[in-house]
Amino acid sequence: MASAKEISPRQDLPVHALSTSPSASFHSSAGSFGLAGSFGLAGRIIPLANAKQLKPFATKDIKVLLLENVNQAGRDILTQQGYQVEFLKSSLPEDQLIEKIRDVHVIGIRSKTKLTARVLKEAKNLIVIGCFCIGTNQVDLQYAAEQGIAVFNSPFSNSRSVAELVIGEIIALARQLGDRSNEMHNGTWNKVSNKCWEIRGKTLGIIGYGHIGAQLSVLAEAMGMSVIFYDVSNLMALGTARQVETLEVLLAEADFVTCHVPELPETKGMIGQPQLELMKDGSYLINASRGTVVDIPALIHAMRSGKIAGAALDVYPNEPAGNGDYFNGDLNMWGNDLRSLKNLILTPHIGGSTEEAQSAIGVEVGQALVRYVNEGTTLGAVNLPEVTLRSLTMDEPNNARVIYIHRNIPGVLRKVNEIIGDHNVDKQMTDSRGDVAYLMADISNVDTAIIKALYESLESLSSRIMTRILY
Numbered sequence: 001m002a003s004a005k006e007i008s009p010r011q012d013l014p015v016h017a018l019s020t021s022p023s024a025s026f027h028s029s030a031g032s033f034g035l036a037g038s039f040g041l042a043g044r045i046i047p048l049a050n051a052k053q054l055k056p057f058a059t060k061d062i063k064v065l066l067l068e069n070v071n072q073a074g075r076d077i078l079t080q081q082g083y084q085v086e087f088l089k090s091s092l093p094e095d096q097l098i099e100k101i102r103d104v105h106v107i108g109i110r111s112k113t114k115l116t117a118r119v120l121k122e123a124k125n126l127i128v129i130g131c132f133c134i135g136t137n138q139v140d141l142q143y144a145a146e147q148g149i150a151v152f153n154s155p156f157s158n159s160r161s162v163a164e165l166v167i168g169e170i171i172a173l174a175r176q177l178g179d180r181s182n183e184m185h186n187g188t189w190n191k192v193s194n195k196c197w198e199i200r201g202k203t204l205g206i207i208g209y210g211h212i213g214a215q216l217s218v219l220a221e222a223m224g225m226s227v228i229f230y231d232v233s234n235l236m237a238l239g240t241a242r243q244v245e246t247l248e249v250l251l252a253e254a255d256f257v258t259c260h261v262p263e264l265p266e267t268k269g270m271i272g273q274p275q276l277e278l279m280k281d282g283s284y285l286i287n288a289s290r291g292t293v294v295d296i297p298a299l300i301h302a303m304r305s306g307k308i309a310g311a312a313l314d315v316y317p318n319e320p321a322g323n324g325d326y327f328n329g330d331l332n333m334w335g336n337d338l339r340s341l342k343n344l345i346l347t348p349h350i351g352g353s354t355e356e357a358q359s360a361i362g363v364e365v366g367q368a369l370v371r372y373v374n375e376g377t378t379l380g381a382v383n384l385p386e387v388t389l390r391s392l393t394m395d396e397p398n399n400a401r402v403i404y405i406h407r408n409i410p411g412v413l414r415k416v417n418e419i420i421g422d423h424n425v426d427k428q429m430t431d432s433r434g435d436v437a438y439l440m441a442d443i444s445n446v447d448t449a450i451i452k453a454l455y456e457s458l459e460s461l462s463s464r465i466m467t468r469i470l471y
């Protein structure tokens, strides 16, 4: 039986020497069936002592498109694999995105790039999407799952950065720092204490007590604030924070209201005119979640009337694709109204934009993408069932890993096992999530011809969404 490096079905590709470097933890492994007919390479992230350490011979076949200035740490992880990585600083308009996405196996985005069904329909080679951020609302997750495209994100690497920004904004609003600073920039000395407050003893109302809301809760209490929160789930309150039954109760009690909910149909316009009217006279509003959560014209009205004494916005219903293009009429009609308001802090979606958060996200999502491309592991995927098997080792040189993503309908496993059951199945795991199921099986003692036959048989099943074979 040939060793794994010798069973490359690509006869035109050179067979390289074994890599023995332990630092080549991302460079271990083998080829794959199923990447748009090409034969890419597989590898593992955590090197077992005897992990199969094969020098990649065709990772250059894997094309990656990184948009929105994904951090260098993430880019390095992908380029070190030998993948072809194209990097752009900004997002792309839909027509250009469609042109580019046709060609790639992996796409990395942040919060701006909209991967709608219309865009994904054109992405014939795409196997995985990396959201180098928390939010995944910009991706049609269901459609992606139905195409067998896995989606990964970084669930909390920038949570602390957002919480710290909000703490800064609470103090800045209470002391009208933005206005005083602007006045000084314009040469005006305006020393006032009227309606400037300490935050000690004030009540912070947190809407959405998840990763960010909970971090903020701890920080705010340390500053001497009382914390109340509203969440659709019943959650353990940290410190002396208190969960309230309804949004209305929170709005009526809080001096500062801050939003930390995801973008969902239920959170769209969650803070509009009726909610602003319920807030205390002279209270403050902060939104660093998603731009659809707060009705901006209603906020403008409430600030003009003096009902709301100050606000901080980090997110907007329509955000520009790249730097420099600020609030033009096409994006947001009310830009000029916002800019004319006092004690309003406007930031360009920088809540999660710190060096610490961005490099942590780069590593986390970069590694998840490599694990998925090279090993098929879906741990942490937000739209597919989470399936993993331990890495193949040097003791298993002629093993192949079969990945079969299929519609979750009766009788599929019987048919798949009829196909792979003639071989020695070392290990197998399968799980489903809604209409989509994910099967992984490691098969021993196979050669190129067997792998090709298995691939074709699996591809011919009517339940098939996507087949990949790594070896």
Ligand SMILES: NC(=O)C1=CN([C@@H]2O[C@H](COP(=O)(O)OP(=O)(O)OC[C@H]3O[C@@H](n4cnc5c(N)ncnc54)[C@H](O)[C@@H]3O)[C@@H](O)[C@H]2O)C=CC1
Binding pocket: 134, 135, 155, 156, 158, 159, 162, 207, 208, 209, 210, 211, 212, 213, 230, 231, 232, 233, 260, 261, 262, 263, 264, 266, 267, 288, 289, 290, 314, 315, 349, 350, 351, 352, 353
């Ligand atoms: N400005 C920025 O740069 C950043 C913004 N974000 C945004 O912040 C959002 C929240 O982030 P995390 O705290 O990490 O999310 P999370 O998922 O940990 O927490 C969200 C919380 O909101 C609650 N929730 C959902 N629907 C609700 C509703 N209708 N009413 C009340 N509570 C509801 C959930 O039960 C959950 O506890 C993200 O989805 C993202 O859109 C996240 C990171 C950076």
Ligand SMILES: O=C(O)C(=O)COP(=O)(O)O
Binding pocket: 110, 111, 112, 132, 133, 134, 135, 136, 158, 349, 350, 352, 353
């Ligand atoms: O993590 C998130 O969901 C954010 O909103 C941050 O988005 P960004 O990476 O700055 O485009």
